[in-house]
Amino acid sequence: MLSKSIETLLNQQIKIEAESSQIYLSMACWADTHGLDGIAQFMYTQSDEERTHMLKLVRYVNERGGHAQITELKAPKTMFNAFQEMFEELYKHEVFVSESINNLVHETLSEKDYATHNFLQWYVSEQIEEEAQAKTILDKVNMIGDDKGGLYLFDRDIQQLPVMN
Ligand code: OFO
Numbered sequence: 001m002l003s004k005s006i007e008t009l010l011n012q013q014i015k016i017e018a019e020s021s022q023i024y025l026s027m028a029c030w031a032d033t034h035g036l037d038g039i040a041q042f043m044y045t046q047s048d049e050e051r052t053h054m055l056k057l058v059r060y061v062n063e064r065g066g067h068a069q070i071t072e073l074k075a076p077k078t079m080f081n082a083f084q085e086m087f088e089e090l091y092k093h094e095v096f097v098s099e100s101i102n103n104l105v106h107e108t109l110s111e112k113d114y115a116t117h118n119f120l121q122w123y124v125s126e127q128i129e130e131e132a133q134a135k136t137i138l139d140k141v142n143m144i145g146d147d148k149g150g151l152y153l154f155d156r157d158i159q160q161l162p163v164m165n
Helices: 004-032 037-063 083-110 114-144 148-160
Strands: none
Touching: 004 037, 004 083, 037 083, 037 114, 037 148, 083 114, 114 148
16 A cells, blocks of 8 residues: 555656657657657657656556546647757656666655555666666767767667667
């Protein structure tokens, strides 16, 4: 059985994952309408993954005697000045998500909720991978700068990245 405070924190995380999914979907739409098909595909996939992160939390909260809250979400940004800006935001967002997961893990330990602590380990590993991937992509993006040929190749190659879950 979840304590009220852990349930509230898990519900906050559900909202964060749902908003992550919307943020990446909005990025996918921007890329799709700017001739960047590979980047769009990458963002659509990221968006789907975030939805699975959200659903996993939803199921857990409901299974452990809580009530997962499906709430109104903050609207994501729809316009970007350049693809670089998008990847900077993606990286910063993943760092923010990691901090949120870490705080949650910390709270489960203070409350001696070892079941939730154990459940959250999947998210801890996931965030290590997602942050590392976002950083690698950002480094490449910074290397490309304004080189159109570089962007063309990047847009093609980003589709080959391994899909996380
Ligand atoms: Fe990007 O891992 Fe969930 O939020």
